[in-house]
Amino acid sequence: MFETLSDRLTSVFSSLRGKGRLSEEDINATAREIRLALLEADVALPVVREFIAQIKERARGEEVSKALNPAQQVIKIVNEELIEILGGQTREIRFAKNPPTVIMLAGLQGAGKTTLAGKLAKWLAAQRNTPLLVAADLQRPNAVTQLQVMGQRAGVPVYAPQPGNGVGDPVEVARDSIAHAQRNNHNIVIIDTAGRLGVDTEMMQQAADIRDAVSPDEILFVVDAMIGQDAVNTAQAFLDGVGYDAVALTKLDGDARGGAALSIRHITGRPIMFASTGEKLEDFDLFHPDRMASRILD
Ligand code: GDP
Helix, strand or coil, rough: HHHHHHHHHHHHHHHHCCCCCCCHHHHHHHHHHHHHHHCCCCCHHHHHHHHHHHHHHHHCCCCCCCCCCCCHHHHHHHHHHHHHHCCCCCCCCCCCCCCCCEEEECCCCCCCHHHHHHHHHHHCCCCCEEEEEEECCCCCCCCHHHHHHHHHHHHHEEEEECCCCCCCHHHHHHHHHHHHHHHCCCCEEEEEECCCCCCCHHHHHHHHCCCCCCCCCEEEEEEEEHHCCHHHHHHHHHHHHCCCEEEEECCCCCCCCCHHHHHHHHHHHEEEEEEECCCCCCCCCCCCCHHHHHHCCC
């Protein structure tokens, strides 16, 4: 991810090397090149506009630093603005005062929710938590089994409807899981919910019903970074239909252009909390805007 953007920006910066100071023309030409690079990377237009306006303003106003040449100054500005657009700070989980802390996952089918549930459970367990995974995706026939496999790999128990009870009611399963967690000293509950291939009202309503039944401390919108501009549209639809506190970006290991990662914070106003970078349970961490910016500018 970001290879093309990275290469493009590198060539923009290298064209500034050797310049004594930046003229208005240099700044405009540079801004134009950065704009093209971002659009090519599939960054949403309003985000590109805002980004470029900031870069121009700062490049014009920047004090002439003796320590940095013009190219270095532009790199510094772009780096700082990238960090800003990616959310500035790392967003940590807000734990409930009275356990269990309830984390609900929502997103389209295939976004990587079930995988992320396992990753998150393992990551939290490694930090001396006692998470419980909850299978409230009863739409897809294999979803419960898949979560059970994840739980096994993560070494974390899974709460699921008993076989033989029919398909079960996801709202009931989610609600009952909280009492189960309290009885069994789980300090965190991670609820996997159903997704569809596209946004639909029934799915939204089910997620909203689960939300109302368990009052999550954190609702995480899980989104595949590979789907480009669609990620932004889906993010908006879930914001309107269910609402969420933060975003988990998956498949950042893919070869997509990275526009979703760069747009989603600005468009939704919600921070990116987690980054998922592979199919293994270890390919997961908190999202660090500064590290991501460095990767882009590497
Ligand atoms: P769900 O339908 O939202 O629960 O999605 P799944 O968790 O079943 O994931 C869908 C597919 O994406 C599976 O084949 C996962 O192995 C794969 N996947 C999930 N997260 C990642 C990731 O970060 N990187 C890659 N390359 N694949 C992922």
